[in-house]
Amino acid sequence: MSDLFIPNPKEAESIHILREVAAQFERPVLLFSGGKDSITLVRLAQKAFYPARIPFPLLHIDTGHNFPETIQFRDDLVKELGLELIVRNVQDSIDQGKVREEKGRYASRNTLQTTTLLDAIEEFKFDACIGGARRDEEKARAKERVFSVRDDFGQWDEKNQRPELFDMLNGRIEQGQNVRVFPISNWTELDVWEYIKTENIKIPSIYFAHKREVFFRDGLIWTANEHVYREPHEEVVEKMVRFRTVGDMTCTAAVLSEAETLQTVVEEIRQSTLSERGARIDDKRSEAAMEKRKKVGYF
Amino acid sequence: MENRKLIKIATAGSVDDGKSTLIGRLLYDTGSLTTDKLEAIEKTSRQRGFDYLDFSLATDGLVAEREQGITIDVAHIYFNTDKTNFIVADTPGHVEYTRNMVTGASTSQVAIILIDARKGVIEQTYRHFFISNLLRLSHVVVAINKMDLVGYDEDVFLKIKADFDALVEKSNFNNEQITFIPISALKGENIAKKSTQMPWYLGNTLLDHLEVLEPEDLQEQAFARLPVQYVIRPKTDAFHDFRGFSGKLYGGSFRVGDQVTILPSFTQSKIKSIQFFDQELEVAVPGASITITLEDEVDISRGDMIVKSSELPNSEKSITATICQVNHKPLRIGEKYTLQHGVNRVLARVESIQSKIQPDFSGEETTDSLKLNDIGKVSFKLSKAIHFDPYQVNRSNGSFILIDEGTYDTVSVGFIV
Ligand SMILES: Nc1nc2c(ncn2[C@@H]2O[C@H](COP(=O)(O)OP(=O)(O)OP(=O)(O)O)[C@@H](O)[C@H]2O)c(=O)[nH]1
Numbered sequence: 001m002s003d004l005f006i007p008n009p010k011e012a013e014s015i016h017i018l019r020e021v022a023a024q025f026e027r028p029v030l031l032f033s034g035g036k037d038s039i040t041l042v043r044l045a046q047k048a049f050y051p052a053r054i055p056f057p058l059l060h061i062d063t064g065h066n067f068p069e070t071i072q073f074r075d076d077l078v079k080e081l082g083l084e085l086i087v088r089n090v091q092d093s094i095d096q097g098k099v100r101e102e103k104g105r106y107a108s109r110n111t112l113q114t115t116t117l118l119d120a121i122e123e124f125k126f127d128a129c130i131g132g133a134r135r136d137e138e139k140a141r142a143k144e145r146v147f148s149v150r151d152d153f154g155q156w157d158e159k160n161q162r163p164e165l166f167d168m169l170n171g172r173i174e175q176g177q178n179v180r181v182f183p184i185s186n187w188t189e190l191d192v193w194e195y196i197k198t199e200n201i202k203i204p205s206i207y208f209a210h211k212r213e214v215f216f217r218d219g220l221i222w223t224a225n226e227h228v229y230r231e232p233h234e235e236v237v238e239k240m241v242r243f244r245t246v247g248d249m250t251c252t253a254a255v256l257s258e259a260e261t262l263q264t265v266v267e268e269i270r271q272s273t274l275s276e277r278g279a280r281i282d283d284k285r286s287e288a289a290m291e292k293r294k295k296v297g298y299f
Numbered sequence: 300m301e302n303r304k305l306i307k308i309a310t311a312g313s314v315d316d317g318k319s320t321l322i323g324r325l326l327y328d329t330g331s332l333t334t335d336k337l338e339a340i341e342k343t344s345r346q347r348g349f350d351y352l353d354f355s356l357a358t359d360g361l362v363a364e365r366e367q368g369i370t371i372d373v374a375h376i377y378f379n380t381d382k383t384n385f386i387v388a389d390t391p392g393h394v395e396y397t398r399n400m401v402t403g404a405s406t407s408q409v410a411i412i413l414i415d416a417r418k419g420v421i422e423q424t425y426r427h428f429f430i431s432n433l434l435r436l437s438h439v440v441v442a443i444n445k446m447d448l449v450g451y452d453e454d455v456f457l458k459i460k461a462d463f464d465a466l467v468e469k470s471n472f473n474n475e476q477i478t479f480i481p482i483s484a485l486k487g488e489n490i491a492k493k494s495t496q497m498p499w500y501l502g503n504t505l506l507d508h509l510e511v512l513e514p515e516d517l518q519e520q521a522f523a524r525l526p527v528q529y530v531i532r533p534k535t536d537a538f539h540d541f542r543g544f545s546g547k548l549y550g551g552s553f554r555v556g557d558q559v560t561i562l563p564s565f566t567q568s569k570i571k572s573i574q575f576f577d578q579e580l581e582v583a584v585p586g587a588s589i590t591i592t593l594e595d596e597v598d599i600s601r602g603d604m605i606v607k608s609s610e611l612p613n614s615e616k617s618i619t620a621t622i623c624q625v626n627h628k629p630l631r632i633g634e635k636y637t638l639q640h641g642v643n644r645v646l647a648r649v650e651s652i653q654s655k656i657q658p659d660f661s662g663e664e665t666t667d668s669l670k671l672n673d674i675g676k677v678s679f680k681l682s683k684a685i686h687f688d689p690y691q692v693n694r695s696n697g698s699f700i701l702i703d704e705g706t707y708d709t710v711s712v713g714f715i716v
């Protein structure tokens with residue numbers, strides 16, 4: 001038996017939300033990207049349902065351009081915790097002619113994921129998709145509800161959202177609708193990192209400083225490999241870098257870093273004057289980029 | 300995560316009183332605005348021809364908001380100092396005001412009410428304070444903003460304070476729960492650094508004041524309530540007979556061995572264990588999301604409530620509540636709704652609307668419907684009894700929402716009297 005246990009209010013809230021999802025929906029799924037936020041969600045779900053197993057599967061929308069370290073990590077985690085993993089590939093959506101591969105300097109599969117995701121929701125009749133988005137990430141996200149209702153087309157009607165009062169979550173929906181659920185809405189990037197550190201949660205190696213072949217463009221550091229378009233004059237150099245978010249290689253920029261341990265990573269985040277989204281190439285495209293993507297059904 | 304103190308704040312003020320600017324300023328002064336966000340603000344401010352930084356751009360996140368320069372939907376903003384984590388709800392000051400402020404305040408302990416120093420206490424101020432009072436926030440900070448536009452004049456400040464004090468008389472608030480601070484959000488006076496323009500003000504800056512607040516959690520003087528969210532049955536070899544009842548504990552503590560009553564069945568048992576993940580706890584305090592097991596085989600499902608046998612709540616099929624309408628569809632006599640009380644749902648029929656309350660302490664009138672943003676006293680008949688405490692005693696066990704049977708939207712919030 002331990003000393004008096006003082007709950008962490010944000011953790012307690014997230015667990016409360018996850019239990020509401022399991023109770024209010026028939027087919028929930030956890031959208032798993034292999035990034036730190038979705039890894040944190042998995043830990044919270046473990047805590048919410050212990051000693052039972054997590055009562056919903058994980059869904060990974062694989063762009064085919066993920067960092068191999070993330071995929072390896074995903075498979076190890078699923079095995080270790082005995083979870084059910086569903087993978088759907090953007091490549092299949094391309095092959096079926098549903099979406100067209102982008103071309104040119106900023107080609108990315110990031111926006112194409114939306115189609116693959118909506119198809120998977122339809123295929124498995126998921127009624128609640130749990131995501132790791134946080135309100136501090138981006139201005140449009142700051143307006144997001146914890147239970148965010150999407151229509152049959154996966155669209156977000158930002159001006160017509162249900163008010164959320166006290167702890168009460170209203171997950172009632174009509175046939176064909178589904179709900180996006182954001183249990184760590186109220187966490188900041190620093191909260192997530194401090195949690196990973198206190199809980200000693202394993203994360204993919206690319207979050208720590210490592211040597212990598214990169215090139216510089218628009219003030220950002222891009223991974224140099226076959227999936228990322230590069231002009232002949234864009235010179236490849238080797239640098240010590242790490243990633244602050246992991247997504248598709250084509251939209252995730254690295255930062256210069258020497259931080260090789262959780263301790264030093266947390267220190268670095270605390271002192272950082274650049275936001276996490278500042279290293280997201282997709283958001284740099286326009287100030288309203290995220291709001292636009294969300295409206296059509298992005299994560 | 301480091302266990303910092305968490306303070307949740309709702310802002311209130313009329314259109315253009317400077318709420319978004321204030322929040323942007325707090326972010327800036329606490330070093331929470333990252334370089335890239337700051338650059339974006341500088342760029343847009345320049346494009347618009349301002350000779351200052353428009354910090355409201357930090358929070359007005361929707362395209363329509365930036366175009367119109369107003370806040371449309373509640374935004375949640377996060378920042379922290381070494382000692383404290385803050386969550387601030389930035390609520391829009393224009394239409395649908397009541398709904399948005401009630402929503403923002405429902406998850407907050409503190410309200411910052413902004414007043415434009417040039418305008419003083421206006422009708423909206425009455426509403427903001429009325430809602431803070433109705434929701435029983437533990438502290439109110441009256442921030443008298445735009446002091447730069449009135450020459451930082453102490454008399455202006457004192458006049459507004461006197462007008463506001465007259466309001467406090469009509470409420471349940473004590474004077475100690477209310478603090479007045481003269482500020483300029485735009486210029487950063489008395490936000491994080493003490494203003495040299497207002498040497499006559501001897502109190503704390505806004506940030507210092509927020510940091511030292513100890514929101515006495517009203518819950519902590521109430522009784523322990525565990526609404527069962529989910530029943531955990533692992534059905535594995537290791538935990539073959541395990542039946543755990545999960546939920547968030549409100550109002551008081553549970554201890555292993557406590558004699559408990561399960562509602563609605565009124566069966567009794569004893570707490571056998573309290574668990575948080577793989578830890579066994581002797582005591583659970585309010586706010587913890589726990590799982591408990593009981594000594595006896597009791598039939599318990601989602602929506603039931605576990606309480607100490609010596610601290611039973613009210614169990615009633617007829618209730619009266621103060622209702623705030625948060626949807627365009629009006630609430631009418633005879634209408635049926637799903638009533639969600641915590642995690643429990645029952646059917647509810649509106650029996651009578653006793654009165655519509657003027658949200659400015661000026662009195663009540665009769666009505667047969669409550670429209671969006673209206674507040675009124677309503678009586679309901681329920682399909683099954685709910686197990687509640689008055690909102691005065693326990694915020695979470697004394698509130699509920701109404702869900703429309705056709706659209707499934709959340710249409711009202713209720714505070715049980
Ligand atoms: N001179 C002066 N102007 C201010 C001050 N605070 C805010 N303003 C200006 O007042 C205007 C409105 O400010 P906002 O912060 O957008 O107001 P708001 O209360 O968030 O408005 P809504 O969200 O639409 O209700 C802007 O032009 C601000 O620059 C202040 O302390 N002094």
Ligand SMILES: [Mg+2]
Nearest residue numbers: 318319369370
């Ligand atoms: Mg505003």
